[in-house]
Amino acid sequence: MSSSPLRDVLAAFDAGARSRTEIGELTGLGRDSVDAAIGHLVRMGRLEARELSTGCPGGGCGSCASGVDGAPGCGASAPGPRRSGPVLVQLTVRR
Amino acid sequence: MRVPSAGVRRPNDRTSAATPSCHSDGSAPAAAPGSPVVALVGPPNSGKSTLFNAVTGGRRTVGNWPGTTVETGRAAWQLPDREVELLDLPGAYSLDAHSPDEQLTRDLLIDGPVVERPAVVVVVVDAAHLSRSLYLVAQLREVGQRLVVALTMGDVAEGRGIGVDSAVLAGQLGVPVVPLDPRRREGGRRLAATVSQALAGPARGPRAVGERDASDELAVADERFAWVEAAVGAATSSPAEPPTTFSDRLDRWLTARFVGPVAFLAVMWAVFEMTTAVAVPVQDLVGNFFAGPVTAAVETAFAGVGLGDSWVQMFVVDGLVAGVGMLLTFVPLMVIMFALLALLEDSGYLARAAVVTDRLMRAVGLPGKAFLPLVVGFGCNVPAISATRILPSARHRVMTALLVPFTSCSARLTVYVMVAATFFPRHAGTVVFGMYLLSIALIVVVGLGLRRTLWRAVGEEPLVLDLPPYQRPTLRLTASVTWLRVRGFLRTAGGIIVATVTVVWLLQAVPAQGGAAFGHVPPDDSLFAALARLVAPVFAPLGFGDWHTCSALVVGFVAKEAVITSWAQTYAAADPTAGQSPVELQGHLHAAFAASAGGATVAAVFAFLVFLLAYTPCVATVATQLREIGARWTAFGIALQVSLAWALGLAVFQVGRLLG
Secondary structure, eight states, X not given: OOSOHHHHHHHHHHTTOOSHHHHHHHHOOOHXXXXXXXXXXXXXXXXXXXXXXXXXXXXXXXXXXXXXXXXEOSTTTOSOTTOOSOOEEEEEEOO | OOOOOTTOOOSTTSBOOSSOOTTOOSSSOOOOTTOBEEEEEXXXXXXXXXXXXXXXXXXXXXXXXXXXXOEEEXXXXXXXXXXXXXXXXXXXXXXXXXXXXXXXXXXXXXXXXGGGSOSEEEEEEEGGGHHHHHHHHHHHTTSOOOEEEEEEOHHHHHXXXXXXXHHHHHHHHXXXXXEOBGGGTBSHHHHHHHHHHHHHSOOOXXXXXXXXXXXXXXXXXHHHHHHHHHHHHHHEEOOSSOOOOHHHXXXXXXXXXXXXXXXXXXXXXXXXXXXXXXXXXXXXXXXXXXXIIIHHHHHHHHHHTTOTTSHXXXXXXXXXXXXXXXXXXXXXXXXXXXXXXXXXXXHTHHHHHHHHHHHHHHHTTOOGGGHHHHHHHTTOHHHHHHGGGGSSSHHHHHHHHHHGGGSOXXXXXXXXXXXXXXXXXGGHXXXXXXXXXXXXXXXXXXXXXXXXXXOTTOXXXXXXXXXXXXXXXXXXXXXXXXXXXXXXXXXXXXXXXXXXXXXXXXXXXXXXXSSSOTTOOOGGGBHHHHHHHHHHHHHGGGTOXXXXXXXXXXXXXXXXXXXXXHHHHHHHHHOTTTXXXXXXXXXXXXXXXXXXXXXXXXXXXXXXXXXXXXXXXXXXXXXXXXXXXXXXXXXXXXXXXXXXHHHHHHHHHHHXXXXX
């Protein structure tokens, strides 16, 4: 049983884990515990969660219709206001 | 302390108010004056409100907590031996005050004076997500408080193979645990009896807290999580292998180190094959529509107002109808490709593709996060460069902004499809797919080159991708996303391309030397042709030194779609049918490449495609680079793109000519 689950999760990030499954394998924590720890670290501001879309939600510049109502709708800010459905959630360690 | 507003008494004096709230729905009285207050807390989606409604009969008074915008509910709750007021506090994962909801819960439960706290706190705990739910219990156990745990979602946990022993859990937590199912109204009486017993007994002392530095927020949270983990480990039984979901089984293959990239390439190849196979025949139909009815209608209209054969008619027919009309023939292609990509995105597959791409980027030493703007770049380079802002370091931003122009945007796709359908009609999809592979290879090679020369110190940063489960794509969403992207394509056609077409037409209408009237210049004698011939020698070693081709590439600097409109215009001026029908235009392209390449047509075509991929995408990209990375790096980027494009084009043509 880990005595520092949160630090273990952060260490797994540093060790190069790319998914929650890999974090679970590296820390020995169960899936629910990994989710709980990540959720808490995000709320604490130690991790940053950002929803990402590989496409652009609509309207805007060039031929990719990237903006919505004048606001850029690129991957940095996606999903846009009209987007729903699955999105990629990126978690990064906030230094 | 906050001052309650008129008509609403705060319950944290441990007894309830008799006066209904001004926000009351009026359906239920609060508990009798002097009744003890019991607070119901728990994380969002733990079944807290369902439990509240189940035990109180759904009669609640709702209102904002005085001085806040946080909504709370309250109602009378009949216990076996007395009536209490049940206070439904907002969902909260913890008492750490990360949100107004959590702040209010914290104020009421632990920051306020002991005598003003609720008499009992019932913590709703989701049995299927114990670790997430018990953090609140860990915090509340650090203060002297009467606690009862209401264990919900037992059926969901059971469905996942998770068994929870409530007696062991109670022993571990040091508080009574009542399993119940508020959706079926089961366990409410047990909970009422347990709360009644808790009210009758003394408050339990705080739990023993392990050694921790109270000023270290992470250490404090870690101690609580460890306490939770110990309780969960002792009280739950899980299958040795957690049940695998459909998404798990698919991901085992689609994100695997070898199979993942192969599957990704296969999917993208299928997308381009389907796009070209279906779109090209439709494209001919649309082209014939512009060549036939549209052109005839425009000519008739001009003849009707006495402007037949005037320069105005030539501008509209040879310029707008030929140039913009030719571009619009690509609308079916864009619709099909955007719809297929939207289907992949909506299904959740593109998220897996991002994982595969991320791994590739890391493997070659590029910053992990950089793949995100690069993926966006395959749609359009402009937002992709803006997206480099997500990168924390200036070095990462500059490096990625320099790589983005090598991602093959959808504007370039129109030219690939036109050229591939012209010269390789049976393998157009494969040729287009090959261009995308080459684009990825260029990003990798240029990225490695930059890292090893300019940015040796660029490091990696941790990154985890949390994937959504797969789902059945929805028609509405797919149609909506497709339309939004096609609309962007149409905006380009209606804006910058019309402007480009106008400038090209004007240059074509002006004679390079005297002897011809404005608008009645043979194409070869126009100012446009004269200017194009100035740059043609630069491209002669690459096999496409014909002035029509060179001018199209120069115009393509404005926007890549303009390559097609330029071709359509320049050939239409000499042969009106060429600008209005893809088939006629293809004949002119065959002749031009064959002549300029000295017979090595295939080598010249590939050299042209490679040059098109690698050189500066468009003025909008340059403008965005200027804004994001400054003039010096933008100039460096343009020089890099043009010189690399030229060198690669030269290599492809010369090697191809030798082999061919």
